[in-house]
Amino acid sequence: MNDVLHKLPEFASNHLALVALFVAILLALLGGEVMTLFRKWKTLTPAGLTQLINRDTPLIIDLSASADFEKAHVPGAKNVAMSQFDPETQKDLSKAKDLPVVLIDKDGRGVGKAANRLIKAGFQKVFVLDGGTYAWQTAQLPVAKGKK
Structure with missing residues (x-):
C-alpha cells in the first residue's frame, strides 16, 4: 500500500x-x-408506493404516452399527457394540494420537471416512482390495462 x-x-x-x-x-x-x-420531491420504490397506497389515498398521475399507458399502468393511475400537464389549471390537481401526488412515466426518467412544477404550484407531498411503470412491472406488482 x-x-x-x-x-x-x-x-x-x-x-x-x-x-x-x-x-x-x-x-x-x-x-x-x-x-x-436538496430537491423537494421524494422518490419511491415500488414497495414504497404500495405502502403509500395502503396508508393514504394518493393521486397517481401517469405521464406516459397514451399507448404505453394502455399497455400497462399502476392500478388507479390517471393518464395525463406531459404536454398537457399544468398543475395550476387542471381541476383534478387543484383539488389535491393536500394529498400525496405520485408521478409516474414509462421508465422514471422524465418526471422530474413535472415534480418541480407541482412543488412550484404549492404541492407539499410530491413523489416520483423511481424506475416508472417498468420498475413496477419488474417488481411483479399488478398492472391495469386499457384507458382506465
Whole structure:
C-alpha cells in the first residue's frame, strides 16, 4: 500500500488526461447526489408506493404516452399527457394540494420537471416512482390495462 502511494504522483503526472477525467466524473457524481439531497420531491420504490397506497389515498398521475399507458399502468393511475400537464389549471390537481401526488412515466426518467412544477404550484407531498411503470412491472406488482 505504501508503495502505491509513492507511485501515485508519478502516475498522475504521466496521465493527466486520465486524472482529469476521473476528477470530472467524481464531481459529476457528487453534484448529482447533492442535488438529490436538496430537491423537494421524494422518490419511491415500488414497495414504497404500495405502502403509500395502503396508508393514504394518493393521486397517481401517469405521464406516459397514451399507448404505453394502455399497455400497462399502476392500478388507479390517471393518464395525463406531459404536454398537457399544468398543475395550476387542471381541476383534478387543484383539488389535491393536500394529498400525496405520485408521478409516474414509462421508465422514471422524465418526471422530474413535472415534480418541480407541482412543488412550484404549492404541492407539499410530491413523489416520483423511481424506475416508472417498468420498475413496477419488474417488481411483479399488478398492472391495469386499457384507458382506465
